[in-house]
Amino acid sequence: MARKYLPRSFWSFPSTRFPFSLFEENEEEGWIHDFSDPSGLSVYEDEEHVYVDASLPGIQAGEIEMTFEKGILWIKAEKQEEHEEKHKKYYRKATSAFSYRVAIPGEIEERREPEALFKEGILKVTFQKSKKSETKKIPIKKG
Numbered sequence: 001m002a003r004k005y006l007p008r009s010f011w012s013f014p015s016t017r018f019p020f021s022l023f024e025e026n027e028e029e030g031w032i033h034d035f036s037d038p039s040g041l042s043v044y045e046d047e048e049h050v051y052v053d054a055s056l057p058g059i060q061a062g063e064i065e066m067t068f069e070k071g072i073l074w075i076k077a078e079k080q081e082e083h084e085e086k087h088k089k090y091y092r093k094a095t096s097a098f099s100y101r102v103a104i105p106g107e108i109e110e111r112r113e114p115e116a117l118f119k120e121g122i123l124k125v126t127f128q129k130s131k132k133s134e135t136k137k138i139p140i141k142k143g
Contacts, residue, residue, distance in 0.1 A: 041100050050108065050127040054100050061118040066125070068104075068114060075100040075123065107132075 040055030052073060056064065059077045067074045076099045083092040109128040117124045 041102065043102060043105070045105065045129070048129055050104055050106060050129060052102055052104070052123075052125040052127075054098075054123045054125075055121060056098055056118075056123055057121045058096055059098065059121070064118065064123060066116060066123075071104050071108070073100075073102045073104055073125065075102075075125075 042051075042053040044051050052075075054075050056075075056077050059079050063079050064075065064077045066076075076097075078095065078097045081092070081094045081096075084090065104127060107130045109130045112128045114128075115126040117126075
């Protein structure tokens with residue numbers, strides 16, 4: 001039987017091979033994934049704002065609970081569905097839940113309310129950065 005038809009765990013591991021070459025082979029097969037956005041959550045910033053984008057597919061705006069305390073943003077959502085067809089003796093009950101906990105980078109103007117916009121399954125939260133105070137040089141007197 002050809003080697004490619006056997007599961008990888010059955011393949012022999014030649015002792016002369018450099019161990020990291022396994023990653024090169026697996027990369028071609030898609031074993032090493034791009035982990036840049038595995039959760040559907042993005043955090044980015046510009047000079048004046050910090051932005052958080054959260055993907056919440058199938059969720060309505062009224063099903064989202066969001067809190068911000070001590071630099072931590074919590075986004076929680078839960079959706080419950082029930083479907084019943086008596087003439088087919090069919091009943092379906094499903095629950096979808098999301099929970100994101102994000103530490104917001106930098107200093108945020110906590111007195112200002114963050115802006116939250118939910119559109120087409122994407123929740124975008126915008127935080128105003130606090131104004132940076134200028135560095136003040138303190139003169140030293142001879143004593």
